Amino acid sequence: MKTERTIKESLKGLGRNKTRTFLMMLGIIIGITTLTIIVSAILGAKSNVMEVVAKFGLDEIMVSAGAGRVMGVQQDVPVTTLKLEDSEAILSEVKNVKGVAPSINTRAMPLKSANGNTEATVIATIPQWVDVWEWYARLGEFITDEDLASLAKVSVIGQTVAKELFGNEDPVGKQIHIRGVPFIVKGVLEAKGVGPMGTDLDNRVLIPLTTGQKRLLNREHLSQIKVKLRDPRNMKSTVEEIRQLLRERHNLQAGVEDDFSFVTPKQVTEVATEVSTALSLFLIVISAISLIVGGIVVGNIMLISVGERKREIGLRRALGARKKDILTQFLFESIAVTVSGGLLGVILGLAGGKILSLFTKLSMVISWEPFALAFLFSGLVGVLAGISPAKRAASLDPVEALRS
Amino acid sequence: MIELRDISKTYKKNGEMEVRVLQSVSLDIKKGEFVAIMAPSGMGKTTLMNILGCLDRPTSGTYRLEGVEVEKLDDDHLSLIRNEKIGFVFQTFNLLPRASALENVELPMIYSPRSGDLRKKATEVLNAVGLGDRVHYKPSELSGGQQQRVAIARALVNNPSIILADEPTGNLDSASSLEIMALFENLHRDDRTLILVTHEADIAQRAKRLIQMKDGRVVTDKKIR
Numbered sequence: 016m017k018t019e020r021t022i023k024e025s026l027k028g029l030g031r032n033k034t035r036t037f038l039m040m041l042g043i044i045i046g047i048t049t050l051t052i053i054v055s056a057i058l059g060a061k062s063n064v065m066e067v068v069a070k071f072g073l074d075e076i077m078v079s080a081g082a083g084r085v086m087g088v089q090q091d092v093p094v095t096t097l098k099l100e101d102s103e104a105i106l107s108e109v110k111n112v113k114g115v116a117p118s119i120n121t122r123a124m125p126l127k128s129a130n131g132n133t134e135a136t137v138i139a140t141i142p143q144w145v146d147v148w149e150w151y152a153r154l155g156e157f158i159t160d161e162d163l164a165s166l167a168k169v170s171v172i173g174q175t176v177a178k179e180l181f182g183n184e185d186p187v188g189k190q191i192h193i194r195g196v197p198f199i200v201k202g203v204l205e206a207k208g209v210g211p212m213g214t215d216l217d218n219r220v221l222i223p224l225t226t227g228q229k230r231l232l233n234r235e236h237l238s239q240i241k242v243k244l245r246d247p248r249n250m251k252s253t254v255e256e257i258r259q260l261l262r263e264r265h266n267l268q269a270g271v272e273d274d275f276s277f278v279t280p281k282q283v284t285e286v287a288t289e290v291s292t293a294l295s296l297f298l299i300v301i302s303a304i305s306l307i308v309g310g311i312v313v314g315n316i317m318l319i320s321v322g323e324r325k326r327e328i329g330l331r332r333a334l335g336a337r338k339k340d341i342l343t344q345f346l347f348e349s350i351a352v353t354v355s356g357g358l359l360g361v362i363l364g365l366a367g368g369k370i371l372s373l374f375t376k377l378s379m380v381i382s383w384e385p386f387a388l389a390f391l392f393s394g395l396v397g398v399l400a401g402i403s404p405a406k407r408a409a410s411l412d413p414v415e416a417l418r419s
Numbered sequence: 420m421i422e423l424r425d426i427s428k429t430y431k432k433n434g435e436m437e438v439r440v441l442q443s444v445s446l447d448i449k450k451g452e453f454v455a456i457m458a459p460s461g462m463g464k465t466t467l468m469n470i471l472g473c474l475d476r477p478t479s480g481t482y483r484l485e486g487v488e489v490e491k492l493d494d495d496h497l498s499l500i501r502n503e504k505i506g507f508v509f510q511t512f513n514l515l516p517r518a519s520a521l522e523n524v525e526l527p528m529i530y531s532p533r534s535g536d537l538r539k540k541a542t543e544v545l546n547a548v549g550l551g552d553r554v555h556y557k558p559s560e561l562s563g564g565q566q567q568r569v570a571i572a573r574a575l576v577n578n579p580s581i582i583l584a585d586e587p588t589g590n591l592d593s594a595s596s597l598e599i600m601a602l603f604e605n606l607h608r609d610d611r612t613l614i615l616v617t618h619e620a621d622i623a624q625r626a627k628r629l630i631q632m633k634d635g636r637v638v639t640d641k642k643i644r
Contacts, residue, residue, distance in 0.1 A: 017529075017530070017531075017532065020528075020529040020530075020537075021529065021530075023529075024529055027518070027522070031515075031517035031518065032517065326513065327515060330513045330515075330526075331526065331530070332474070332498070332501075333472065333474055333501060333507050333513075334501065334502065334507070334526050334527040334530060334573070335498050335499065335501045335502020335503070335527055335530040335531065335577075336498060336502075336529075336530045337494065337495050337498040337499075337530070338494060338495075338498075339495070340498075340530055413474050413475075414469050414474050414475045417474075417509075417513070
């Protein structure tokens with residue numbers, strides 16, 4: 016009851032000096048606003064990463080030709096170690112493998128149609144690619160076993176390619192030239208959007224593996240094999256099994272480095288998170304500094320305020336306030352300022368984040384975390400900034416204070 | 420009610436010079452008395468008031484208030500005594516400038532262990548001092564006499580047994596001074612103990628008992644009316 020009245024007294028005191036109260040709040044508002052925007056952006060980035068990983072597939076492994084290939088960095092020197100037979104062996108000999116999609120990928124191949132030209136990645140692969148990638152034709156149909164057997168010059172194009180070469184027309188049945196070689200468009204893939212490293216997944220053309228080997232690229236070896244697992248929980252042991260199999264098939268002696276490499280969902284997550292983590296850590300440090308500065312401002316104004324309000328403190332003591340009551344009053348003033356500044360900051364931050372996400376590519380996630388963080392941090396700052404001025408106010412000698 | 424025995428108070432000025440503000444002051448004040456303490460400025464009046472009001476402690480001597488030895492009490496107890504038993508009236512009014520008359524009068528009740536309707540009680544007391552129509556005014560919107568009446572209402576609101584007034588008319592013109600003194604006489608008729616410190620002889624003459632002090636000592640102590 017008594018404490019409640021004292022707390023009410025703090026709020027009244029804050030209300031009576033609105034300019035001072037606002038100035039005290041300002042630093043906290045700014046600090047919490049930036050913190051909120053950052054937290055929203057981090058949560059947004061995190062959900063992006065999860066989407067990316069989901070796109071890659073949690074039950075999939077990528078086996079690439081060549082050692083130590085870094086994800087997303089394509090090699091210009093062709094590595095001739097990975098063969099179609101390797102792919103077939105993985106499917107038949109490793110129990111946990113459900114399907115394989117061997118492919119030869121060639122970037123930046125020139126494409127031409129009657130309407131225009133562009134560049135895209137050409138992927139020579141087998142009909143099972145569809146099931147392994149879970150990526151289907153939206154229009155027309157996909158490459159068939161007959162196409163493969165007859166080295167047919169047919170293609171399935173991504174949506175970006177379709178737009179570039181045919182605009183709004185239906186491309187199915189029309190002709191395109193890949194590096195001067197004519198192909199018939201059999202189908203159009205459904206849209207997939209942006210990949211883990213920011214590449215446009217829809218800017219691609221798929222052709223039969225055999226056609227690619229014999230009639231377009233004049234090479235036998237594969238770029239990569241995408242492997243789909245039956246049970247993703249055995250990811251690690253399956254990767255090891257495939258490694259042993261390939262080493263054996265490639266006649267690699269013990270101690271010799273692998274001439275192939277793996278990319279697993281875990282790695283995709285790591286690469287995609289790494290960049291944003293470093294940046295967000297930096298931003299968090301900055302907003303923490305602005306919160307500390309805000310806290311120092313609150314503490315300073317509280318100290319000045321205690322000096323200015325000596326008479327008030329003396330009077331309150333004369334009227335029966337205990338040291339404890341004065342301490343409570345001033346400490347609560349500080350906490351009320353920072354917590355309400357914090358809540359204001361969250362609201363501003365969420366609004367600011369929303370606006371930012373409209374004008375930039377940043378995606379923001381609105382959730383309860385910023386509220387909890389703001390409440391916690393601003394409350395903490397309030398206590399830390401207020402405790403020393405409040406103690407000083409409480410320990411003033413009432414006679415001295417009244418005389419001032 | 421009030422028993423002072425050999426109360427002395429010394430201050431250290433500039434860390435070296437000791438100033439004796441009160442020297443062996445002994446006093447008895449009974450319930451319901453109206454006492455004026457007269458002394459030239461700077462002669463220990465305010466110090467005596469502060470000791471009587473449990474704001475300050477004597478350097479030596481004993482002070483019994485309603486039989487309780489005050490100097491043995493801790494700070495929280497003294498605060499409680501100030502809150503319940505003593506009403507202060509200051510020369511400079513000491514009102515919170517940004518708070519309304521009502522809020523100013525409510526102040527002592529905030530620190531009272533008793534509960535109750537603050538607003539109602541404060542309004543009653545403001546009515547009693549003749550400011551019922553000014554409850555929402557800020558001090559700056561009130562005259563000096565009205566401000567001092569707010570301060571008196573504040574002193575009365577917790578129904579204390581002793582009112583201590585330190586030069587209550589010191590900042591007022593003569594008309595307002597008369598008003599305030601009339602108010603004090605009414606309080607005296609209500610059987611409250613009033614102790615008034617002043618250096619003005621005509622104000623002191625309104626009391627029933629006059630104590631004159633000089634150089635920190637009581638020089639005369641007599642009934643005057």
